[in-house]
Amino acid sequence: MNKLYIFLKYFFIVVWTVFVVAPFLWALTTSFKDFQSVNGGVTYIPWVDFEPNLEGWKVLIKSPAKGGVDIIEPYFNSLFVTCTASLISIILGTLSAYALSRYTFKAGFVKNNDITFFFISQRIMPPIVLSIPFFLFLSSINLLDSLTGLIVVYIVLLMPIAVWIMVDFFNKVPREIDETALIDGCNPYQAFLKVVLPNSIPGLIVAGMFCIIFGWIDFFFAFILTFTEVQLLPVKIVALNSSVTPWWSLSASALVSVAPLIIVAFIVERYLSKGNLSGAIK
Amino acid sequence: MDLVANNLSYKPDDQYHLNEVSFNFREGNLYTILGRTLSGKTTLLKTIAGLLTPDSGEIEFDGKNFLKIPVWERNVAMVYQQFINYPHLNVFENIAFPLKQRKIDKSIIKEKVMDALKSVGLLGYENRKIQELSGGQQQRVSLARSLVKNAKILLLDEPLVNLDYKLREQLREEFKNLFSKGLADETILIYSTTDPRETMELNGEVIVLDEGKVLQVGPAKEIFENPNSLKVAEISNDPPMNIIEAKISDNQIRFEGVDVEAPQHLSKLTEDGLKIGLRSSDIELSENGHEFEVELAEISGSETLLHLKRGNTKIIVSIEEVLNFKIHDKVKINFKIDRAYAFHADGKLASSPFGDLNG
Numbered sequence: 001m002n003k004l005y006i007f008l009k010y011f012f013i014v015v016w017t018v019f020v021v022a023p024f025l026w027a028l029t030t031s032f033k034d035f036q037s038v039n040g041g042v043t044y045i046p047w048v049d050f051e052p053n054l055e056g057w058k059v060l061i062k063s064p065a066k067g068g069v070d071i072i073e074p075y076f077n078s079l080f081v082t083c084t085a086s087l088i089s090i091i092l093g094t095l096s097a098y099a100l101s102r103y104t105f106k107a108g109f110v111k112n113n114d115i116t117f118f119f120i121s122q123r124i125m126p127p128i129v130l131s132i133p134f135f136l137f138l139s140s141i142n143l144l145d146s147l148t149g150l151i152v153v154y155i156v157l158l159m160p161i162a163v164w165i166m167v168d169f170f171n172k173v174p175r176e177i178d179e180t181a182l183i184d185g186c187n188p189y190q191a192f193l194k195v196v197l198p199n200s201i202p203g204l205i206v207a208g209m210f211c212i213i214f215g216w217i218d219f220f221f222a223f224i225l226t227f228t229e230v231q232l233l234p235v236k237i238v239a240l241n242s243s244v245t246p247w248w249s250l251s252a253s254a255l256v257s258v259a260p261l262i263i264v265a266f267i268v269e270r271y272l273s274k275g276n277l278s279g280a281i282k
Numbered sequence: 283m284d285l286v287a288n289n290l291s292y293k294p295d296d297q298y299h300l301n302e303v304s305f306n307f308r309e310g311n312l313y314t315i316l317g318r319t320l321s322g323k324t325t326l327l328k329t330i331a332g333l334l335t336p337d338s339g340e341i342e343f344d345g346k347n348f349l350k351i352p353v354w355e356r357n358v359a360m361v362y363q364q365f366i367n368y369p370h371l372n373v374f375e376n377i378a379f380p381l382k383q384r385k386i387d388k389s390i391i392k393e394k395v396m397d398a399l400k401s402v403g404l405l406g407y408e409n410r411k412i413q414e415l416s417g418g419q420q421q422r423v424s425l426a427r428s429l430v431k432n433a434k435i436l437l438l439d440e441p442l443v444n445l446d447y448k449l450r451e452q453l454r455e456e457f458k459n460l461f462s463k464g465l466a467d468e469t470i471l472i473y474s475t476t477d478p479r480e481t482m483e484l485n486g487e488v489i490v491l492d493e494g495k496v497l498q499v500g501p502a503k504e505i506f507e508n509p510n511s512l513k514v515a516e517i518s519n520d521p522p523m524n525i526i527e528a529k530i531s532d533n534q535i536r537f538e539g540v541d542v543e544a545p546q547h548l549s550k551l552t553e554d555g556l557k558i559g560l561r562s563s564d565i566e567l568s569e570n571g572h573e574f575e576v577e578l579a580e581i582s583g584s585e586t587l588l589h590l591k592r593g594n595t596k597i598i599v600s601i602e603e604v605l606n607f608k609i610h611d612k613v614k615i616n617f618k619i620d621r622a623y624a625f626h627a628d629g630k631l632a633s634s635p636f637g638d639l640n641g
Binding site for chain 2: 174176177179180181182183184185186187190195198199
């Protein structure tokens with residue numbers, strides 16, 4: 001019985017691992033293939049099945065003048081926009097979430113829950129609905145086709161995620177902790193910074209991770225709100241496609257674009273398991 | 283330095299949490315706020331701490347208007363019924379937190395924290411994480427954190443209620459030691475509890491609170507001997523005092539076909555709607571007593587609580603031994619009627635076995 005259990009456990013782990021890792025390996029081998037190897041049937045092992053070459057990778061860093069599609073600039077654009085927008089969203093989102101969790105707001109029939117829902121409702125709307133007002137808004141303040149414009153739009157998209165996650169998180173941090181901090185001589189700002197925030201790190205990490213993921217993978221707004229001056233990575237990758245689909249460089253760029261998320265996931269995973277709120281109230 | 287409150291009221295919804303509460307607390311004294319859950323005890327403590335602003339009324343401390351001073355400048359300390367500590371800090375850092383907030387020199391902080399740890403019996407635990415401590419130890423840490431500040435006002439909000447029986451006894455003993463050690467010389471100690479026994483043991487000045495209203499103020503002994511109303515009698519006894527609707531005539535107390543000779547202090551009361559109050563410990567099993575039916579028998583510790591019924595009269599009897607009864611058993615009981623209280627129809631105390639009402 002026990003052996004069967006262990007066997008099944010590892011069996012499923014192996015199946016799942018193959019399921020997850022196979023596409024990456026497939027993309028990795030494909031990125032080293034040329035036209036013949038891609039179209040010449042299914043091949044897996046370099047040097048045995050096909051002759052690897054670096055053409056798919058070189059295209060990514062060659063300038064357009066030399067027949068390449070320089071993705072370095074869009075790559076750093078994407079990194080910059082995502083990180084800046086995420087950071088600002090987390091800061092603003094955490095502050096508003098704390099206020100929504102701790103203070104009572106009332107304006108007519110609008111109360112705390114309605115305000116929280118208002119934030120989330122921004123994500124419920126299909127992006128296509130938002131695209132026209134965003135376009136007109138950015139064009140009226142001359143921020144179309146600029147990094148700043150994209151950051152503004154991404155904050156609108158990412159902050160609701162941060163608010164949503166953090167309101168829920170702060171609601172689970174007992175109010176008595178804030179009160180104790182006040183009694184122990186903190187003013188409300190110190191209570192937030194010295195006591196509430198350090199106990200909310202797991203929530204901050206989750207919120208940050210979601211912001212980074214949603215910011216990084218967005219194609220739609222990056223596509224609509226930029227033209228020539230500024231390009232983000234997802235748009236550039238799609239632009240790789242031409243009459244002949246360059247599977248090798250597409251695979252290479254896919255790997256490059258997913259790399260930051262994998263790195264983030266590995267770093268964050270260690271903190272996430274460490275939730276340390278237990279012991280605040282027993 | 284006195285803490286004086288005048289007509290504090292707080293009504294956040296349609297119910298009063300505090301209703302015209304006034305008091306005058308003097309330094310060096312222990313005050314016990316006794317009341318059932320939701321009677322406004324926590325609200326009162328939070329108002330004193332400054333976490334709540336009352337709708338009306340005033341609080342003065344040391345002659346200054348306390349309501350104008352924000353919480354973080356009030357120099358109060360509070361221990362909650364839940365064990366509140368900072369989970370991201372270890373034991374030492376937790377206790378040092380209020381001192382660091384005051385920017386005190388590091389070596390002095392260390393000395394004070396060690397003193398506080400010693401007085402709550404947690405020396406050697408300073409590097410532990412809060413999560414690694416038991417409930418009782420966590421509560422000691424929060425007590426140490428409130429002691430270390432040398433606050434002028436120390437608020438304890440049902441600090442023992444979430445602990446198990448044995449720890450409660452032990453910590454209560456330690457509290458008493460701490461309070462009597464001269465800690466209280468310059469401090470106003472305010473301790474809230476639902477437990478009448480705790481109130482009597484702490485033996486301070488008692489404020490009986492119910493639905494936000496102060497019902498009676500006085501030393502523990504007086505509250506016990508002369509509860510001024512039915513409500514106070516119920517709140518200050520556990521199990522609550524038995525209330526029997528009876529009639530007194532011809533020197534006999536009559537109810538449900540039971541006739542008991544009225545003691546001297548009750549014999550002159552002949553009005554209608556009189557209620558007789560008798561503590562559950564003042565009723566005993568007796569072969570030649572009055573017959574009652576058992577509705578429920580619970581054994582708690584070394585005590586048996588019998589819920590008895592006769593006609594429409596229900597009473598609780600506590601017996602200092604473990605006995606087994608079945609539901610619907612018949613038992614015979616005797617009343618130690620010379621310890622009975624009498625209350626008027628409006629709930630006011632009419633007569634007490636301890637004599638003069640104002641005495």
